Amino acid sequence: MKKSTVVITVILILAVVGVVGVYAVLTGRAKANADNAVMTPVQLVLSRDLSMEYPGTVKEVVKYYTEIEKCFCNEDCTEEEIEQLGLRARELFDDELKEANEPEAYLTRLKADINAFKSDKRRISSVAVAASTSVDFFSEDGFEFARIYCGYNVMSSSGKNSPQGRVFLLRRDENKRWKIYGWEAYKGNK
Template sequence: MKKAKNRTASTVATMLVIALAILSFYFYWSYRTKPLEETSPENMTEIQKLLNKDLNQNYPETAREVTKLFGNMMKNLYDNNSDEEIEALALKIRELYDEEFLVANPEDSYLQNLYSDIASWKEANRRISNYNLVDSDMVEEQELEGVKYTVIYLAFTIQENGKFTETWKMMLRQDKEKKWKILGWQVVPSDTQTN
């Protein structure tokens, strides 16, 4: 009788240990895979995708691709984000800028001007609803002293009391590593826009 009680007690103890091990493994596996699901590309916001883009390893190969990425970043930058997201994306955009442009626009003043601009956009209930590159035959390319330059037109569709288009003349220069960097831009007056 004593042996039967001991066997029953040891069986219950063994089953309890196995059940605890299974539960522990289940909870470990459940919580371990959730962060992976949350950061999978399907579950990421567009800003998260842009922020996770490794421009050191996967820099856009052409001036058009750089301009297109810039347009996407600008569209998302002006779209009701937290200050942390704005700053992170603004710093990511700076990776597309030419060294000369970065020197002329120090990070602190760049961020201060950007926050001010975004605040005025919010106040005016203004946002970028779309962007696109203007016809490829509008691209202007030239080479000066062995350095390649190009001009690409980028059109933003902006919503503010209706829709209107604002076209930017983007100036890019190829750096020593053959990467196209944004040298600057200017807004094309609406009476001469190319769209």
């Protein structure tokens, strides 16, 4: 082989190795950056497409709703995120509850409630939705209803946890989806 052919072959091999090396480094960085990209709790809650994956049980509906509440109370949400979360919460509401809470009025009250909660420097430290076996199912006026207890631990600025509870009432809609019909503070020993 001629000396010039050997030199050209070596240069081409080095060029190919260089291009492959640069490509490997760049794709490795992109993969590392993708691995480091972690969604915030707000992004996780909002990423769920309820039209495709609506919670299937009473417990799952309430659990998802409490995830939204934790975002309201524990995360530093932008105004836009609060509105998106509020509208997402409304997707879980029964039609009658939605009618009683027009979107603008609901969002105004919601923002006031969030500000009051945060100004008291409180946080929801934990949420426990009752077991699916503890759901109280009943029928009334031709509708299927379900009642479920949910316990909250709310931490004050002093670090003290105070247990609180709510009983959620859900009604099954015409699409067989459980929707939040309302709730009230639990007044008992749970």
